[in-house]
Amino acid sequence: MRKFDYSSLKNLMLPMETVSLISKINEYKGKQDLYMKQAPQILNTLKDVAIIQSTKASNAIEGIIITDKRLKGIMDNTVDPFDRSEGEIAGYRDVLNLVHASYEAIPINNNVILQLHKQLYHYIAAEGGKWKNVDNVISETLPSGEKFIRFVPVSSFETPDAMEALCNELNERMSKEDVEPLVLISVFILDFLSIHPFNDGNGRMARILTLLLLYKFNFEVGRYISLEKIIENTKEGYYDTLHQSSQGWHENKNDIFPWINYILSTFVAAYKELEFRVGLVQTGKGNKAARIKKYIENKLGFFTKEDIRKSCPDVSESTINRVLNELKDNGLIEPTGLGRSAKWKKMR
Numbered sequence: 001m002r003k004f005d006y007s008s009l010k011n012l013m014l015p016m017e018t019v020s021l022i023s024k025i026n027e028y029k030g031k032q033d034l035y036m037k038q039a040p041q042i043l044n045t046l047k048d049v050a051i052i053q054s055t056k057a058s059n060a061i062e063g064i065i066i067t068d069k070r071l072k073g074i075m076d077n078t079v080d081p082f083d084r085s086e087g088e089i090a091g092y093r094d095v096l097n098l099v100h101a102s103y104e105a106i107p108i109n110n111n112v113i114l115q116l117h118k119q120l121y122h123y124i125a126a127e128g129g130k131w132k133n134v135d136n137v138i139s140e141t142l143p144s145g146e147k148f149i150r151f152v153p154v155s156s157f158e159t160p161d162a163m164e165a166l167c168n169e170l171n172e173r174m175s176k177e178d179v180e181p182l183v184l185i186s187v188f189i190l191d192f193l194s195i196h197p198f199n200d201g202n203g204r205m206a207r208i209l210t211l212l213l214l215y216k217f218n219f220e221v222g223r224y225i226s227l228e229k230i231i232e233n234t235k236e237g238y239y240d241t242l243h244q245s246s247q248g249w250h251e252n253k254n255d256i257f258p259w260i261n262y263i264l265s266t267f268v269a270a271y272k273e274l275e276f277r278v279g280l281v282q283t284g285k286g287n288k289a290a291r292i293k294k295y296i297e298n299k300l301g302f303f304t305k306e307d308i309r310k311s312c313p314d315v316s317e318s319t320i321n322r323v324l325n326e327l328k329d330n331g332l333i334e335p336t337g338l339g340r341s342a343k344w345k346k347m348r
Contacts, residue, residue, distance in 0.1 A: 004165045032218075059085075138150045153196035159195060190245055224274055296308075302344065
């Protein structure tokens with residue numbers, strides 16, 4: 001069975017790309033308190049948006065799709081889930097809310113991971129809260145329809161012991177505080193996904209545990225920006241780097257850095273998004289019309305009013321309409337359709 005020895009991470013030689021990403025994340029982390037003091041109203045709105053986006057995106061990565069209308073009802077708890085997909089979305093909502101609200105009181109061990117997984121499947125008949133009872137594989141279906149095996153995880157028989165050893169290693173390093181936290185988080189999630197301890201829900205549990213670990217080390221970006229949405233938008237890189245870093249995993253000969261650099265880059269992207277949404281307030285450039293124009297200026301390709309609402313959730317519909325009409329009258333943008341779902345494009 002794979003041996004877990006996180007003490008070796010203390011002396012790990014980090015590539016310059018990894019060092020640069022860690023430096024950027026820690027620099028952004030230092031601005032968190034400033035944002036909370038100067039933009040509390042915007043942050044409160046961002047929290048609500050992030051929970052909805054995270055729930056939708058994390059399930060969409062696994063092929064679970066839902067209409068925005070049904071999603072809103074489930075997130076508001078005004079409708080009951082009527083099928084498996086909606087049940088899984090409701091379960092993810094509950095676990096996400098629990099982590100956001102109580103992360104300080106949630107240890108990371110086998111019992112807690114099983115409890116979180118059970119809550120994930122609270123609304124459906126599937127048996128959550130139990131380790132896999134059959135061996136599984138990580139496979140991919142090619143455009144031709146042909147399937148190939150990307151990785152063979154730990155056997156079902158070995159899974160409980162592997163998870164116990166993994167959690168013990170994590171907690172040992174967390175108590176000693178002798179490993180770079182961002183490296184520790186990344187490697188733990190890679191090992192969790194390589195064990196693949198459940199029959200179903202491994203990806204969603206990995207993303208929940210990522211958020212929980214970020215909180216444990218005082219990285220709060222996941223409260224305001226959906227990490228899951230960023231992963232959904234870059235899921236090709238997610239799967240490719242996971243594949244690269246799992247080769248030789250069973251023999252302890254895998255290259256962890258493709259995965260580490262990918263996951264750290266998602267944290268950087270999240271912090272950049274947070275800075276874009278609230279950082280303008282700190283520089284005196286934060287009036288709402290200017291933020292909309294800045295969003296459009298940086299946008300590649302088409303965009304919709306819904307994209308603007310998500311990027312600037314505290315801005316009213318009337319302000320968005322006013323700015324769009326102003327830019328259209330000046331020949332800077334033009335619509336390609338009618339109504340709320342119309343797409344817009346920049347003219348130059």
